[in-house]
Amino acid sequence: MDLDKFDNVMKTLVDYAFDETMFDDDAYNIARLCLMDSLGCAIAASQDKDCINLLNSYRFSKNTNGIKIIGSDEQLGPIEAAFHIGSMIRWLEFNDTWLAQEWGHPSDNLGAILAAAAWKSQQDASPIRMKDVLTLMIRTYEIHGILCLTNCFNTLGIDHVVLVKVASSIAASKLLGLSKEQTLNALSNSLIDGHPLRTYRHAPNAGTRKSWAAGDATSRGLQFAIFAQTGEMGYPTALTAKKWGVNDSLLQGSDFNISRPLSDFVIKNILFKVPNPAEYHAQTAIEAALRIRDRMIQAGLSEKDIEYVRVETQRPAMQIIDKVGPLRNPADRDHCMQYMVAVALYSGNLTIQDFHEPMASNVDVQLLREKITCHERTQFTESYYDPDKMAIPNALSIKCINGKGEFYEQIEFPLGHINRRTECLPALKQKFCLNLSESHLTNKADILTEVITSSSKLDNMTINEFLSLFAVI
Secondary structure (H helix, E strand, C coil), X not given: CCHHHCCHHHHHHHHHHHCCCCCCXXXXXXXXXXXXXXXXXXXXXXXCHHHHHHHHCCCXXXXXXXXECCCCCCEECHHHHHHHHHHHHHHCCCCCEEECXXXXXXXXXXXXXHHHHHHHHHHCCCCCEHHHHHHHHHHHXXXXXXXXXXXXXXXXXXXXXXXXXXXXXXXXXXXXXXXXXXXXXXXXXHHHCCCCEHXXXXXXXXXXXXXXXXXXXXXXXXXXXXXXXXXXXXXXXXXXXXXXXXXXXHCCCCCCCCCCCCCCHHHHCCXXXXXXXXXXXXXXXXXXXXXXXXXXXXXXXXXXXXXXXXXXXXXXXXXXXXXXXXXXXXXXXXXXXXXXXXXXXXXXXXXXXXXXXXXXXXXXXXXXXXXXXXXXXXXXXXXXXXXXXXXXCEEEEEEEHHHXXXXXXXXXXXXXCHHHHHHHHHHHHHHHHHHHCCCCCHHHHHXXXXXXXXXXHHCCCEXXXXXXXXXXX
16 A cells, blocks of 8 residues: 555655654653552552452453563453553553643553563564663654644543554554555554443543543554454554544544654653542642641641641643542542542541552541632643643642641642653652652662663563563473
């Protein structure tokens, strides 16, 4: 097939993925940190009973020559392996983040990246090295993140994992050694595939599907790459076909577009979630709550002295995590601004365990939650959407009963933002060790940190050697 027949946007994405230009040291260093952070999140999720219950139901390809699964003694075929890895990375709402017109988590694509690299290495005499994996990570982050800048699916009720599927199909195709034409075939199939609704992310239906939706999407992207490898056809005008293409039928006449040149912008500006596993639009609110709590304690006050809490925030936070009424499960709670702020003010922290019992039914937390209201501040929304700032601001105003005091704290950039990168790095490594602390790898956390963050130790390692470090032997 003549490649020129494919839509220009698809060709641009694939050409970038196939570019052989290497990146600078800064890009690779951050990619290593993203890899470390993501696998730490996966290991922590491997201790979560809901996560394990679901994954145990989806292992039909179990065999002795499959891909080693992080935090497990099992080996699976590539598509199931991608689902398991991707779901574990995303399960606890703790992996890296990208915020723009569309929201997303570029590390969601690691399910397809790691599974495709491992699968290809098992078929070839020349296994894929981790430097090549890091290079594809950087490119996949870029594809995913740049598409988020100006392609908004959430206003249409469509979940952001559509872009995981798109980016994963390209990454998996490149790692499997497909041609550009085959990659375009896989990409076009991912674009016209049925895409999930955001129903499971919002009240009254927030639930655990938001924890495995990314695993589903990244494994689907890999599946389309495997189909393309067999010669399955593509659809050259998947975007631009009148009436039936993505632009007309899905985006209601808007163009699926690339708004800036593809380089290494996303990996260098990625948002890490440290130190708390809060939905990202609440990160600065949690930090502000903890600062105010310290000042209240110094003043001889406690959360019982609070009359009300006013949270001023950005529009996306209002859309996603401003929530009243019953919270039915951990997925519901980690997407509730009022619950997260209440826990922070009550306990002085917010951890993965706090979305479960006994904190979930703590009467003091529930009473405090009822005193918290959220309000959009236009200036915060403007800063959020400003591409030169990419701020995630929140401000907390707390008034105490009987005139005992008033407190205010405003934070524009969370700890995981590029503007606080130096401050973030020690916390990121501490987070990795904490995520491993309840697993079989707890005694190897420092060694694994050193391996992943060191180019001399990591880059020449094969993908299967690397995955073996995180498997249960």
